[in-house]
Amino acid sequence: MDDLRYPIGRFNPRQVPPREEERARMIESIAALPVELQLSVMGLNSWQIDTPYREGGWTVRQVVHHLADSHINAYSRFKLALTEENPPVRGFDEAAWAELADSQVTPIDVSLGILEHLHARWVVLLRSLEEADWERPVVHSKAGPMSLKLLLALYAWHGAHHVAHITSLRARNQW
Numbered sequence: 001m002d003d004l005r006y007p008i009g010r011f012n013p014r015q016v017p018p019r020e021e022e023r024a025r026m027i028e029s030i031a032a033l034p035v036e037l038q039l040s041v042m043g044l045n046s047w048q049i050d051t052p053y054r055e056g057g058w059t060v061r062q063v064v065h066h067l068a069d070s071h072i073n074a075y076s077r078f079k080l081a082l083t084e085e086n087p088p089v090r091g092f093d094e095a096a097w098a099e100l101a102d103s104q105v106t107p108i109d110v111s112l113g114i115l116e117h118l119h120a121r122w123v124v125l126l127r128s129l130e131e132a133d134w135e136r137p138v139v140h141s142k143a144g145p146m147s148l149k150l151l152l153a154l155y156a157w158h159g160a161h162h163v164a165h166i167t168s169l170r171a172r173n174q175w
Contacts, residue, residue, distance in 0.1 A: 004054035007164035011157045016150050023134065023149065026156035031123045033159035034116040037067065040166040041108060048175060049108060053165040058098055060169065063162050065103040066094060068111035068118070074155045075122045081136040081148050082129075089138045126152070 041049070041060060049060045058066065073092065080087040097103060134149040146154075169175075 004165075004168065005057070006161070007168045008157070008161055011154055011161075013150065013153075016147075016153045020131075023152060026152050027123060027126045029156040029160060030119060030126065030152075033067075033163070034112065034119050036163050037064065037115060037159070037166075038112055040163050040170070041112075044170075044175065048173075051169065051173075053169040057165070060166055061106075061108055062098045062103050063165055064108040065106065065111045066098055067159065067162050068114045069097055069103075070094070070158065071115060071118055071122070071155065074151065074158075075118055075125075077138050077151060078122070078125060078148060081138045081151075082125075082133060086137055086139050086145070088141065090141045091143075 041064065044060065052059050053063060069092075073089075077089050080089060129148070134147065134152070136148050137145040138148075138151070140146050
């Protein structure tokens with residue numbers, strides 16, 4: 001693994017799932033994330049949880065809280081796209097959010113619980129979408145228009161990307 005920032009590679013927008021079977025796999029990935037994340041942190045002590053996954057990177061604690069922050073935003077983006085025409089959505093300063101007290105000291109179980117319940121609702125929503133719904137866009141403040149099928153691919157990758165940060169740290173340190 002050459003670049004510890006991208007243990008599964010960078011997101012490739014060409015990963016957008018054009019077929020129902022590919023979307024179903026990505027939805028299953030989103031459904032599985034809470035358990036995969038819980039398994040990735042299982043047995044870690046407080047020192048390990050406060051270890052950065054790479055030099056200059058976030059700690060395991062910050063990664064877990066970031067996933068909750070990001071996926072709360074993702075769920076909202078899906079709901080906005082399904083209920084409004086071309087809704088604007090804002091990006092957020094992920095690095096600044098990771099430096100806030102709630103990301104620095106809150107036990108990871110809090111965000112693990114958020115993700116478990118959030119993903120339960122999000123997956124119900126995702127599985128209910130009709131074919132045409134996947135083309136509905138949000139207009140991101142920096143990236144411009146983004147379809148729900150692009151967001152699905154992005155967030156399926158995003159969860160796997162951050163779980164891999166933790167699992168690769170554990171493998172390197174033999175934890």
